[in-house]
Amino acid sequence: MQYLPCRAHHRPLALAALIACGPALHAQTSPATTLQTVEVVGTTPLPGTGVPKDQIPSNVQTADGQRLRQLQSLNLPEFMASQLASVNINETQGNPFQMDVNYRGFTASPLLGTPQGLSVYLDGVRVNEPFGDVVNWDMIPSGALANVALLPGSNPLFGLNTLGGALVLQTKSGDTHPGGELEVRGGSFGRVSTEFSYGKKLGEHGHLFAALGSFDEDGWRAHSPSRVRQLFVKGGEHAPDYSWDLSLLHGQSRLIGNGLLPESMLAQDRAQIYTRPDQTRNRVTMLSLNATRQFGNGFELASTVYARRVRASTVNGDLNDDYDPPDTPESGVENRTRTKERSEGLALQLSKTAGAHRLSVGLSYDRARNDFEQSEAEGVLDATRAVVVTEDAETNALIAGTSRTASVFMSDIVTLAPGLNLTLSGRYNDTRVRTDDLGRSTLGLDTTLDGEGRFKKFNPAAGLTWRLTPALTAFGGFSQGNRAPSPIELGCSDPDNACVLPNALQGDPPLKQVVARTLEAGLRGSIGTDMRWNASVFRTENRDDLLFISNGRSAGYFTNFGRTQRQGVELGVSQHTSAVDWRLSYSHLRATFESSACILAAANSSAGTSTACAGADEIEVRPGNRLPGLPAHSLKLTIDAPLLPDWRVGAQLAAYSSQFVRGNENNAHQPDGVDFFGAGKVGGFALVNLTTSWQFGAGWELFAKVSNVFDRRHSSGGLLAESAFDSRGNLLAPAEWRNEQFSAPGAPRALWIGGRWRFGASE
Template sequence: MFTELSPDNVNTPNAVFPQSKALYWAISVALLPCWAQAEQRIMEAPTVEVIGESFVPGLGVPKSQVASNVQSFSGEDMRHAQAPNLPAFMADTLPSVSANSVTGNPLQVDLAYRGFYASPLMGMPQGLSVYLDGMRMNESFGDTVLWDLIPRNAVAGANLLAGANPVFGLNALGGALNMGTKSGETHPGTEAELTTGSHGYSSMSASHGGAQDGYGWFIAANTWRDGGWRDSSPSNQDQVFAKVGKQVEDGDVDLSFALSQAKLSGNGLTPDEMLSDRRGAVYTHGDETRNRAWHINLQASRELRDGVFLSGNAYVRQTRMGGINPDVNQITDDRFGIQPYEDTGNAGEEASVNRQRLEQQMAGLNLQATLEREEGRRYIFGYALESGRADYKRSYQLGSFDASRGVVPLGVETNIVDVSGTTTSHGLFAVWHETLRPGWQMTASARWNQTRVKTTDHLFDPANPVIIGSQGLANDFTYRRLNPAFGLTWEAAPAFTAYGSLGQTNRAPSPIELACADANAPCTLPNAMQSDPYLKQVVTTNLEGGLRGRFGDKGHWNAGLFRADNRDDILFVATTTSSGYFQNFGRTRRQGLELGLDAEQDKLAWNVNYSLVDATYQSEATVASPANSQADANGNIQVRAGNTIPGIPRHQLKLGVTWKPADGTRLGLQVVAFSSQYARGNENNAHQSDGVSWFGPGVIPGYTVLNLTGETPLTKGLTLFGRVNNLFDKHYETAGQLGENAFVGGAFNPVSAAWRNESFLAPGAPRTVFVGLRYRL
């Protein structure tokens, strides 16, 4: 047993995470005037072309010569869109990108690109690699991505690279998001911003950058508060980012530091019945996550001699997370005879307060040598190393529900998980880029990955393994794979290019997946890990081709097809609404179509993007889904080849129009439309509501949302801006899952036989209004 699992008890040295928020902000703001006196130049943030310029193992070729669909955006793009965070901006503007908020928190969304996820939630099939200044942001324990820890007003721009390109390392099954941060050379000047909005929303940010005598500096800080539009859902976030650098004639060096902390409420999915009564209702409340993190990243590049360049980065990261999750008791602990309430009906044990603590340390090194020979020929050789350690603990405390569906703990807090995992990955890669003939560009690449994943169970008693129910987690697996890729582009005319590519990447199972991979010992994610059988690594083969071009002075268009086949995909198979296990799932496929068009003329700019994402299972399997109307007596359903994977809308349409009536004034209209999707638990696509035993169709309806943005200068340097989300206050949902409602009618029913199978939904936010002021010096 242990007693330090409350988020308030995630101990962190004061030197790393200042406890006084007044001091936290006073230091940041006090430094701005000093730097402002040194440099008072105003510069618009440029679009950052990250490919080949950051120290992520890069392709080393211009964007126009990449044989896949590359989507780029800058910090100015995000500023004009006025999206509250990076995932929201990407979901609203980029083709084939969607987001759902299973937790109910805007900073904890599942971001999907072409059906591959980058999510903060363990249990999601992670399939995107995320980099910040060459530093891998996927966490070591579950390959998750904590969006709340990315310094939002320090991002200068990003590229979203499509397809399985092995150069970008492990987990780049569906693509890679490669972000770069601001520096004093690219973003000189001082800026401050204040925003207020609906439902108790407020944010403040400040930044300053400058350069002198070859030295550059940049610092940014922001704070964010949101009362939340749903019951009991306040959240807050604080961040600081700093970078210093030195430029010389033949190279440069940059050192950056970031500090983030967030307190996020995420009360999760709500039964359809409750949402019908009141959109802000929550199933149970008190869910909270506290994340704290810091990182240091050293980047350097140098031209050794004509045509020979060396670049690299080294970094360390630490993340600490504490969480509380009150819920219906689904605990199985054979040590003390604890069983789910549904099986026992014991008074005082109908609820449980689940607490967790996760501490992760990661260190990495990337080295890259680029050799430019005669015109049109380039070679890149590189090495990547990343090592991570994670320590995870989880406890439960049984109790009862109060009238507000909160949990009153009555029992003793008991430790049920104490596991550590280490991951060490080595990668060797090479890229060959060649101009075959005028207009024809070829890029071939390959990467060798070796990953060792080790897990250790600190609760396992080898003298009494029957009580624990497994052989413990003391296992050690090593995964190796060589992944190739080949791409070809043809510039048939100055405004017309055709491309095609074929590539493979892999993902090794993470410690959380290996720690919960036994059908005979399911776990409540990420709870009650009991055994550690072998899982195969996921291998993705991606084939895509397309056309792109330009028209007029500022017009662009693109059309492309893609198909990504996963072998031995790792999926989380639910045995109840809150427990299950990971297993390899034969084959899955994501394929589709992307069409894009944008133009700018005089005072009007517009863009339209359509995507079709067809995500299907390609193998048959038996999975548990007891709330599905087609479940057998054991609660299992049959998944057939061709069934659609839940959670991924098949059709997406995004339309944007911006009018610039005067210098500095912009008015924007944005339309975002998604088609229907299957709820999780409806993997067989066959669930039917009968209004007696089964409620909810198991399908989340499609929706269309309209947003407005605007900004106009008031005085020199001072700008007024605003945004209206969901202008027509449309009711819609972004995700769903089949489950069992223990609160039919709103109050807890102690007779579990009367609980009702129905759809649990993630409601979209109602109309919200934001207004702010921005000052640039």
């Protein structure tokens, strides 16, 4: 993906990051003239010549690093939630780096067990981890990001897992972002973060860029400290007829995510936790090489090669489901996992511009090997609900998983007439997934985890853009994408042997690949020289969707579910003037099941009442029932204005309607205050953030942010499950455990203050 350079001495018009398909132009100003240049967006993951944004037949949303800095966002999920249309987050883990990011009803999440439907690319490399297609947001260096693009739909050019959209990230280079920057900020929750970056042009064509990031906080909930360390280095050459860059990404983190909390405990103390510890450690190293070469006559060759290594471990202190004194006095169990992932890949793309055609053909090959070990040790819960281990740990799963995907793809953008462009594309994917049960063969475990699957699919796409007038463009298109089951999903698909994700695997029946088809149409345009607007409708249907069905006790299984559907409307308008910059967007989403099925949901009051379901703990899901975790309505407003030449203030509003919680997929749960508690949904809420910045001296800036200004108590998601504690967190006798709603509490009001020093940009 390639954008126009955004050099430090330019003053580009703010990109419409809040609304879909905002302004198609950057404005570059000087005292004497105003020069407009066309913004281009890459339509494939590989680097190379982009496509003018107004010729893309969907509501693509873009932002640059300057916009992320202006909003003072901690990380990419926080920025997307506050600024991008049709995006909401579920704070299921209660950690700012472990959010579920939902876009048009599809999710990119760091948590195994969450159905993944968005692909994420960093400099042409897909960073969804092969073991479960999860996305580790803590391993994306936000301080090194130059551009962000969110492309909607089941775009086949972005390969596997692009069911609802692709998030494409491009990092900074020394020639496009020269000079240094040091930023330090701190405040609420004991948070201290530091970022340092420096870019420099080397000689006539060379460039070098480096970024360091550090984050530490105590967390606003009990026993919730976390830390993140990031390093990014990139160097290469940008010459008129060729370019290349080699980058190294390394990150380490220790994240505490204490998860959901029963509403009875939430009412008593929102900072409480259920059980602990819930710790994730990540260590990622990635080396990638991107290169392009122009050969004349309109030919361009682009390539990407990468190697990625991931080590992850988890320690989860959980309630022991078998606790039953005095026969089983162990009230807790500590589940541990260790995962090693090694992945490599390459992609080649040949493009040619000839007459009315911009044709690209390419191929890619990706492979990965995953080693996974799970163990558990029983113990007792202490007064803080931490597991104190009293028995030796036992390994109960040891597997090796492999996956290989070979793809061939093509795209042709045809200019049918001035202002009228047709886009045709397609991709053929051939994926092999295999799991080998090393626990049975080497340790004698009673497991049956061997499995193998091969998934083939050709996915087409077609779209049309028509510039009706200089100020009005119509667009529409169809696209199809697919996702093959990952090794973790193949190893956890038996409803009779639920998995304590991410900590266990069981024997599995075969799973099918997911196929998504999207239709989208809309209008976008401008009013005058400084206002942009857009309106679009979309519909995506998934067949054989992969869902994780919880049994209400931190366990569950993956299964295919007939059909699901996401459809909706996006509206947006923005204006940029010297006096004010404002953006407004509204999204309506109707995400529903479109097939009937019986799923496990023991904590739902309607469990066992359907004649169509045989199990006493099952509920019947019917067509039209809404998917959990997704609000139907969302509204976002951002205003930023200079009060003085060097002093700016801003406000951001994000409002969401209510949503059903997991375990209430049939939307039929009704609390009775005796056996069942909780409404089966979390209420709507609105959050307001305030930002301000003051530039003084040569390159110096002070800034501050207040989040959740009105200290709104809210929850961004939830689950129906069985609670073993009273409202003060005291362990109850098993006979007193009750079915209750667990919720994901949002953070209270917080204040952060920081300083930034920029230097050396003119070198």
